[in-house]
Amino acid sequence: xxxxxDARLSRHVTHREPYDARMIEYAWRGxxxxxxxxxxxxEGFGREPSEWDWAAQVERHSLGWVxxxxxxxxxxxVNVAWDGAAHAFVxxxxxxxxxxxxxxxxxxxxxxxxxARAADCEWLHVDFEDHLTSFYLDSCGFTPxxxxxxxx
Numbered sequence: 001x002x003x004x005x006d007a008r009l010s011r012h013v014t015h016r017e018p019y020d021a022r023m024i025e026y027a028w029r030g031x032x033x034x035x036x037x038x039x040x041x042x043e044g045f046g047r048e049p050s051e052w053d054w055a056a057q058v059e060r061h062s063l064g065w066v067x068x069x070x071x072x073x074x075x076x077x078v079n080v081a082w083d084g085a086a087h088a089f090v091x092x093x094x095x096x097x098x099x100x101x102x103x104x105x106x107x108x109x110x111x112x113x114x115x116a117r118a119a120d121c122e123w124l125h126v127d128f129e130d131h132l133t134s135f136y137l138d139s140c141g142f143t144p145x146x147x148x149x150x151x152x
Contacts, residue, residue, distance in 0.1 A: 023070060024104055028115040030067030036074045044094035063088050063119055066111040068095070068104050075099040078108040080116055080124075088116035090126040109140045 034054040042049040058065050061081055068076030076099065079091040090112055095104045109126075116124050127147065128136050136142045 024075065024099075024107070025069045026107055026111045027067045027069070028111055029064045030069075032065075032067050032074060032077070037077055040074055040077055040094050040096060041092060043097060044092075063121070064112070064115045066108050066115065068108055070099065076104045076108050078105075078112050080112045082116070082119075082121060086120075086122040088112075088119070088121040088124050090124060105135065106139045109136075 032055070034052065034056075035049075037054040038049045038052050041052075041054075058079055063080045063082035065077065065079045067074060074096075076093075076095040078093045080088050081091055082088040090109060093105050093108055095108070113124050124142075126136055126140075126142055127149070137144060
């Protein structure tokens with residue numbers, strides 16, 4: 001980032017250099033440490049990190065996951081659960097705060113879709129909060145459907 005002087009505003013403004021998303025490496029079923037996913041997850045969902053064992057969780061229950069790394073650091077992650085057959089489910093799409101709004105989440109979901117397709121899944125599902133509608137429907141290409149939910 002650099003500081004530029006904007007004469008119209010008579011003050012210095014922060015200028016962010018254009019971001020090059022090609023600098024991010026995406027890996028289907030990429031190696032990760034549970035602690036780094038937990039830190040990212042806690043930041044993304046506004047809670048304190050715990051000792052959750054993400055590696056055991058996804059190895060046991062998931063078709064795969066996608067890791068996004070910038071210079072070796074985990075900056076994005078998504079989990080892809082499945083029913084063991086035709087249906088896969090996007091869970092916990094997370095991008096580090098200082099890497100958001102740069103297309104990383106969209107690329108994470110695209111890599112998740114590619115991984116599910118390669119595993120011969122026929123459907124990729126996602127549920128999301130209202131404020132993420134544009135992201136999942138417009139940016140990622142999901143189609144709205146009727147669904148039901150029970151809070152347990």
